[in-house]
Amino acid sequence: MAKKSMVAREAKRQKLVNQYAAKRAALKDIINDQERPMEERFRASLKLAKLPRNSSATRLHNRCQLTGRPHAYYRKLKVSRIALRELGSHGQIPGLVKSSW
Numbered sequence: 001m002a003k004k005s006m007v008a009r010e011a012k013r014q015k016l017v018n019q020y021a022a023k024r025a026a027l028k029d030i031i032n033d034q035e036r037p038m039e040e041r042f043r044a045s046l047k048l049a050k051l052p053r054n055s056s057a058t059r060l061h062n063r064c065q066l067t068g069r070p071h072a073y074y075r076k077l078k079v080s081r082i083a084l085r086e087l088g089s090h091g092q093i094p095g096l097v098k099s100s101w
Contacts, residue, residue: 002068010063013054020055024048 030036030044053059062073064080072081079087088096 002063002070004068006070007063007068010061013060016052016055017057017060020051021057024051024055027051 027044027048031041031048033041061070062075062078063070064073064083065078066083067080069080069082073079074081074084077084077093084093084096085098087093088098
């Protein structure tokens with residue numbers, strides 16, 4: 001089980017990303033538009049830099065929905081390898097058969 005503080009921090013980052021997504025996208029459109037004057041693009045880049053760092057989607061890290069584990073994460077199922085094996089052993093994932101020999 002991951003530390004509760006790390007899971008909470010990741011949830012806080014996700015909230016900030018959702019909150020600022022539209023604003024960041026609008027500023028990036030202005031910055032990348034070559035038709036606009038350089039001063040306007042520069043002002044937009046300064047505004048983008050003033051937004052919270054944690055509002056950037058690249059700062060998010062995938063975590064297991066059940067345990068909060070950050071490593072060995074299966075995107076399709078949103079669980080870690082350990083949780084996947086346990087769920088598969090209990091027959092809770094359709095189509096998954098745990099092999100043993």
